[in-house]
Amino acid sequence: MVNIGNEASQIRYFCTAGYGMEQFVIDEVTKKLAAHDIERLQGKVLFSSSAHISLVKELKSAERLFLLMKRDSPLKLSAHANPARVASVLKSTLIGDLQSWTSAEVTWRRLQGVVGDKKKEESKCEEQRKVEEENVCGEDNEGDIPIMKKRRMMDCEDEYVYTGDDQDKTRPQANRHCSGPLSFRISCKCSGSVSRHLSVQEVSKVLGTSLSGQLGWKVDLRNPQIEITVYLRDDHCLLGIPLTRLPLANRRYIKTTGLRSTVAWAMGELAQIQSGSLVLDPMCGVGTILIEAAQEHKLACFLGLDIDDRQLHKASENVAFAELRDRMHFLKASSTHMPLPNASVDTVVCDLPFGKKFGTKTDMAASLPLILAEMERVLRVGGSLVLLLSPQLSCLLKKLLTPPQTGTQEAANQEGVQDVTSTPTQGKEPSIGLMTESCLPLSSLKHQTSLRLSLGTIDGLLHKYIKTHA
Ligand SMILES: C[S@@+](CC[C@H](N)C(=O)[O-])C[C@H]1O[C@@H](n2cnc3c(N)ncnc32)[C@H](O)[C@@H]1O
Incomplete structure (x- = not known):
């Protein structure tokens, strides 16, 4: 599903959009990103583009932006399926081919501006280590050191990554840029008849166990590098990784918000x-x-x-x-x-x-x-x-x-x-x-x-x- 080629390669994304805004998203991605293979779902638009991520992040009509991991038909679960059967259907539908997950990881890292630029990666890891050291050493210090510490952490936050806590802008992102095992958590949204047969906890457990067992990724509920977002609805099943920490709809140039x-x-x-x-x-x-x-x-x-x-x-x-x-x-x-x-x-x-x-x-x-x-x-x-x-x-x-x-x-x-x-x-x-x-x-x-x-x-x-x- 996700392409991992060179800079000009196509990446498959999806955006969430308010009800009635989908056509505006379609027109915008077509015009600004030369997007193709566009698919419209209620409240979501899927598309492929080779445009630079900095342009994709500037979309104005969408609420949130995701790297698309998987788009599938709705889950087929009978009301009387036993837990083992449910887990097996979930695993085959949501995980599927492991290669697509490793590809997605590479694409995600590349979109962070890390993979393919080893020097930059090393210097970012070094920066991260320093921030963490300061965080520990700075606790007993007074005077201007805490301010410096805060500034450095804020600088580090400029990269887009979903931390799961949009309010806490000063928290360092543990191991964010380094190429160790990816840390993740799962956010699941079930609706319609799917939500009557499945709980979000069941889905998260099956998906989480498979990803850590088969790919060596590490569950981190508090401060993960990525948040795998799962939408299970009666008309589709969608998995993605958010590409921005804050929703696209939050405008950096507006001080007091009025109309959405x-x-x-x-x-x-x-x-x-x-x-x-x-x-x-x-x-x-x-x-x-x-x-x-x-x-x-x-x-x-x-x-x-x-x-x-x-x-x-x-x-x-x-x-x-x-x-x-x-x-x-x-x-x-x-x-x-x-x-x-x-x-x-x-x-x-x-x-x-x-x-x-x-x-x-x-x-x-x-x-x-x-x-x-x-x-x-x-x-x-x-x-x-x-x-x-x-x-x-x-x-x-x-x-x-x-x-x-x-x-x-x-x-x-x-x-x-x-x-x-x-x-x-x-x-x-x-x-x-x-x-x-x-x-x-x-x-x-x-x-x-x-x-x-x-x-x-x-x-x-x-x-x-x-x-x-x-
Ligand atoms: C729905 S709000 C507009 C919100 C605006 N789109 C924003 O994003 O902030 C309507 C505005 O109309 C203003 N208003 C009400 N009656 C008005 C009038 N007769 N002439 C001009 N403005 C009026 C109100 O003060 C209010 O700011």
């Missing part, structure tokens, strides 16, 4: 921002959507509006932290009365308040017609509008932006079009009676696409419109 970074990035992608564009977020919060877009589009400028001083303060801090002050500015203003001329912006992106974290006391259903009318006014002809809304607000948006139809047309459309806004658990639709006559109709905004995605505990809907005429 992967979704914020996807909004900029959907908007298809062009060089030289002015991009507006009229309810910018801490500026996440604009910052994600600015990282990707170096030749565009960005403007954020918000009515809340605290949000604007954090947005300014974020922009300074991301070193984007020359291309991004903020204004205190309401999205219902934007201090901007007609047709003055090329792109509008906006995540309206909803849900527990970002809900407001203001009735968004009542304000939506006015906010949309303002967005339409400031957008130039040909410009794009990308909105993130709750399913409820999405129903209202659809009514606001759908031209009035005859009864027959409406019935025909409803039969043929899949409604991504509806859900069995959805609450009551907001009343259309709240709209003001003066805001309707918003006829120049032409619908392009709508898609549903997970925001963690709730779902949101992304909508894209293009302004077709003045």
